[in-house]
Amino acid sequence: xxxxxxxxxxxxxxxxxxxxxxxxxxxxxxxxxxxxxxxxxxxxxxxxxxxxxxxxxxxxxxxxxxxxxxxxxxxxxxxxxxxxxxxxxxxxxxxxxxxxxxxxxxxxxxxxxxxxxxxxxxxxxxxxxxxxxxxxxxxxxxxxxxxxxxxxxxxxxxxxxxxxxxxxxxxxxxxxxxxxxxxxxxxxxxxxxxxxxxxxxxxxxxxxxxxxxxxxxxxxxxxxxxxxxxxxxxx
Amino acid sequence: xxxxxxxxxxxxxxxxxxxxxxxxxxxxxxxxxxxxxxxxxxxxxxxxxxxxxxxxxxxxxxxxxxxxxxxxxxxxxxxxxxxxxxxxxxxxxxxxxxxxxxxxxxxxxxxxxxxxxxxxxxxxxxxxxxxxxxxxxxxxxxxxxxxxxxxxxxxxxxxxxxxxxxxxxxxxxxxxxxxxxxxxxxxxxxxxxxxxxxxxxxxxxxxxxxxxxxxxxxxxxxxxxxxxxxxxxxx
Numbered sequence: 514x515x516x517x518x519x520x521x522x523x524x525x526x527x528x529x530x531x532x533x534x535x536x537x538x539x540x541x542x543x544x545x546x547x548x549x550x551x552x553x554x555x556x557x558x559x560x561x562x563x564x565x566x567x568x569x570x571x572x573x574x575x576x577x578x579x580x581x582x583x584x585x586x587x588x589x590x591x592x593x594x595x596x597x598x599x600x601x602x603x604x605x606x607x608x609x610x611x612x613x614x615x616x617x618x619x620x621x622x623x624x625x626x627x628x629x630x631x632x633x634x635x636x637x638x639x640x641x642x643x644x645x646x647x648x649x650x651x652x653x654x655x656x657x658x659x660x661x662x663x664x665x666x667x668x669x670x671x672x673x674x675x676x677x678x679x680x681x682x683x684x685x686x687x688x689x690x691x692x693x694x695x696x697x698x699x700x701x702x703x704x705x706x707x708x709x710x711x712x713x714x715x716x717x718x719x720x721x722x723x724x725x726x727x728x729x730x731x732x733x734x735x736x737x738x739x740x741x742x743x744x745x746x747x748x
Numbered sequence: 749x750x751x752x753x754x755x756x757x758x759x760x761x762x763x764x765x766x767x768x769x770x771x772x773x774x775x776x777x778x779x780x781x782x783x784x785x786x787x788x789x790x791x792x793x794x795x796x797x798x799x800x801x802x803x804x805x806x807x808x809x810x811x812x813x814x815x816x817x818x819x820x821x822x823x824x825x826x827x828x829x830x831x832x833x834x835x836x837x838x839x840x841x842x843x844x845x846x847x848x849x850x851x852x853x854x855x856x857x858x859x860x861x862x863x864x865x866x867x868x869x870x871x872x873x874x875x876x877x878x879x880x881x882x883x884x885x886x887x888x889x890x891x892x893x894x895x896x897x898x899x900x901x902x903x904x905x906x907x908x909x910x911x912x913x914x915x916x917x918x919x920x921x922x923x924x925x926x927x928x929x930x931x932x933x934x935x936x937x938x939x940x941x942x943x944x945x946x947x948x949x950x951x952x953x954x955x956x957x958x959x960x961x962x963x964x965x966x967x968x969x970x971x972x973x974x975x976x977x978x979x980x981x982x983x
Contacts, residue, residue: 526916557924558931604928606887635919646887649919652841653881653929655894672919681761683942684870684884684907689792693839694888696793707918 516541516630517664517713519641521671521705523602523634531571531634534710537721539575541630542597547578549595553611554603554636568601582617592620595629602635602671605648609640610656622662631664635671638705642668646694647702649687665713666701667747673704673727688727688735695731701747702729711744718744751776751865752899752948754876756906756940758837758869766806766869769945772956774810776865777832782813784830788846789838789871803836817852827855830864837870837906840883844875845891857897866899870906873940877903881929882937884922900948902982908939908962923962923970930966936982937964946979953979 518534518541525533542548552564559567565581572579579599585591592598598621600608612618625631633641639648640661647670676686685693691702704727705711712719720726720742728736728747738744753769753776760768777783787799794802800816807814814834820826827833833856835843847853860866868876874883875896882905911921920928926937939962940946947954955961955977963971963982973979 522918524918526918555931556920556928558928607928607932648887651882651884651925651929652887652894653932659887659890672917674917674919682907682909683757683759683761684909685791690886693791693793693842694886696790697842697888 514628514715515626515664515713516628517625517641518630518632518710519638519665519669519705519713520632520634520710521638521673522707525708529571530567533708535571535575537710537712538572538577538632541632542575542577545577545597545630547580548572548597548599549582549591550579551582551598551600551608551612551637553582554601554605554608556601556603559603564601564603568599582615588615588617589620592617592624595624597630597632598625599632600634600637600640602637604653605636605639605645605650606652606654606656608636609645609659609661610654612640613657618662625662625664638669638671641665643700644668646698646700647691665711665718665748668700668702670702670704673706688729691729695729699731701731703727703744703747704729709740713748716745716748718748720744749863749950750861750899750948751863752860752876753865753867753945754873754900754904754940754948755867755869755945756873756908757942760943764806765802768943770806770810772945773807773812773867776867777810777812780812780832780865782815783807783832783834784826785814785816786833786835786843786847786872787816787818789836789840789843791836791838794838799836799838803834817850823850823852824855827852827859830859832865832867833860834867835869835872835875837872839888840871840874840880840885841887841889841891843871844880844894844896845889847875848892853897860897860899873904873906876900878935879903881933881935882926900946900953900983902936902938905937905939908941923964926964930964934966936966938962938979938982939964944975948983951980951983953983955979
């Protein structure tokens with residue numbers, strides 16, 4: 514059974530890295546002693562080692578060892594042998610480019626579809642959707658495709674931000690950007706606010722965390738979805 | 749002599765479309781009775797006709813006629829016969845895709861390099877740089893390349909936004925995103941705040957408007973540049 518936890522952010526304001534979601538991770542990775550970490554998105558240009566170190570320190574608190582995919586000679590073998598996978602945030606274009614370049618797309622797809630638990634934050638959540646086209650990131654590198662894993666049958670907009678009614682800035686709001694996406698694409702988009710996450714168990718999808726999420730569908734008004742909503746209709 | 753006006757935004761808070769910059773446009777398009785408008789970026793999903801209508805109404809105030817590139821049978825001929833060009837804002841990925849699809853990249857490059865005055869706002873300014881990689885837009889469509897005109901020897905980040913020190917949002921700031929770009933790319937990036945524009949006359953480049961701009965260069969601290977700064981060193 515497919516098991517995923519798809520989080521808007523790694524860090525909520527005022528807490529440490531992954532701190533808010535550690536209890537959930539204990540549950541997701543129950544019985545798993547070591548997970549494979551994919552640091553390809555390199556937030557702030559961090560090295561793979563530096564990034565993996567931060568993740569190791571966080572998972573130590575729930576007694577799970579972490580090994581970076583870059584530490585393995587063969588990344589495909591690393592994926593095929595993984596008991597759990599975490600893909601961290603950073604730049605989504607760089608992440609997907611690296612996943613294609615290292616030829617791990619189909620392996621990750623395969624093991625996750627077959628029940629290896631997957632955890633993603635931010636860019637690592639973007640790639641669980643059908644495409645990365647609702648990332649907020651800058652296109653700092655040209656990927657061979659915008660297509661991603663499609664573990665869910667829609668796209669994620671992580672770090673979803675509501676329009677600021679007092680703003681004098683004329684640049685597009687997040688909602689405007691997603692609406693522009695829907696002038697060309699039919700894929701539904703779920704705006705996940707920081708502190709929200711999705712729990713996937715097989716074909717069951719639930720909105721978790723204390724906040725509402727905002728669902729955008731082509732040709733429809735956006736809808737606010739309450740915490741604990743059953744979103745399986747989107748799967 | 750190359751003549752461009754590269755604006756951060758079409759509209760500043762509290763004013764009408766292009767209103768703040770009409771006097772400059774009168775000067776840029778002096779002696780030009782009709783300009784070619786490129787509506788490909790389609791802000792908010794507007795049709796090419798709807799978008800062109802808005803531009804017509806704005807340019808009417810300075811007695812310049814406007815014809816949309818989509819109104820011509822052959823877009824390449826339209827470019828080659830143009831006496832002035834304006835590319836409006838919207839989605840930069842859609843804009844560049846349409847420019848490639850309609851095979852007008854080399855024609856526009858050629859006529860602008862040979863003195864046809866060019867005006868761009870937002871996405872229309874992004875494409876004057878070497879690549880579109882510092883756009884703020886969502887990748888709503890997959891373009892054949894991120895390479896753009898390179899009328900200037902750097903990239904533009906339009907609608908540049910300073911970090912909000914009171915924000916509790918954990919998503920990346922604009923500065924963080926540009927720094928991530930510089931972990932992979934050497935191209936300098938100029939953050940143009942709304943109300944700023946660049947004036948290009950041959951190899952002379954000047955920052956115009958009432959605001960400072962922020963220059964990001966790989967491996968250096970960002971620099972604030974004052975209005976009327978001579979930026980020809982970036983050309």
